[in-house]
Amino acid sequence: MATRNSKPRLEADPSVSSRRASRTNARAPLLKPRRTQAERSETTRRKLIEAAIVLLRERGYGGLRTNEVSDRAGVSRGAQLHHFPTKYELILATLQYLNEQMLVGSRRRAVAARHSANPVADAIEDAKAFFFSDYFFVSLAITMGDARDEDLMRHTVPMSRDARFSAEKAWLETLVKRGIPRRLASDILQLTLSIVRGLAVRTLIDNNPKKFEELLHRWRNMVSLFVEHELGQRAARQESKVI
Numbered sequence: 001m002a003t004r005n006s007k008p009r010l011e012a013d014p015s016v017s018s019r020r021a022s023r024t025n026a027r028a029p030l031l032k033p034r035r036t037q038a039e040r041s042e043t044t045r046r047k048l049i050e051a052a053i054v055l056l057r058e059r060g061y062g063g064l065r066t067n068e069v070s071d072r073a074g075v076s077r078g079a080q081l082h083h084f085p086t087k088y089e090l091i092l093a094t095l096q097y098l099n100e101q102m103l104v105g106s107r108r109r110a111v112a113a114r115h116s117a118n119p120v121a122d123a124i125e126d127a128k129a130f131f132f133s134d135y136f137f138v139s140l141a142i143t144m145g146d147a148r149d150e151d152l153m154r155h156t157v158p159m160s161r162d163a164r165f166s167a168e169k170a171w172l173e174t175l176v177k178r179g180i181p182r183r184l185a186s187d188i189l190q191l192t193l194s195i196v197r198g199l200a201v202r203t204l205i206d207n208n209p210k211k212f213e214e215l216l217h218r219w220r221n222m223v224s225l226f227v228e229h230e231l232g233q234r235a236a237r238q239e240s241k242v243i
Contacts, residue, residue: 045083047073052094056138066090095142095156098135099163106167110174119178120188120227121220123171127193128216131200184230188223195219
């Protein structure tokens with residue numbers, strides 16, 4: 001029984017409690033999920049490899065110093081030695097990473113080109129994306145870095161060759177699927193790769209991007225007209241056989 005001075009007890013309003021909880025949660029910092037040890041380890045490896053790429057591009061294979069790699073990556077020397085105890089292991093991991101990135105990109109562009117208006121032009125752009133990138137020059141620096149190191153060459157040359165051949169195979173299949181005869185598609189692809197690679201190497205002594213772009217544009221027009229002519233001739237021969 002309530003006394004005269006006692007105050008009636010009010011029931012809690014659920015909506016008020018909910019709003020209070022919402023304000024409290026809004027003020028609470030959002031905590032990011034902690035990364036696993038494997039994720040942290042992979043991040044460290046990636047930093048070291050990316051630092052090695054930068055230094056290889058700047059100084060070449062002979063100028064690479066592993067202690068500078070850890071400094072550039074912002075990683076302790078001990079962490080670097082844990083992942084890559086030797087320069088040899090760092091070089092192999094770096095080249096493997098470059099080849100994987102190149103192959104994934106080329107395959108993706110080759111698949112997309114199966115539905116484009118000009119797959120030959122796309123193949124030229126893919127070649128340019130590789131040969132005018134740091135990937136090519138770093139791969140070249142590693143592969144040609146020390147011809148006296150037979151063990152290094154025995155691992156790096158097949159690695160780069162297999163990756164490039166896989167990328168070229170993807171583009172060959174794309175051109176064939178677009179109706180270009182396999183032999184003609186192979187010839188066009190090899191000529192394109194040789195031209196773009198040659199222009200890329202020439203940047204070492206004559207870096208003239210505007211001129212190179214003009215030459216690539218001219219090659220695109222030439223090869224597109226040639227393919228159009230060859231396919232037209234092929235269709236005419238097929239039609240004459242039917243008649």
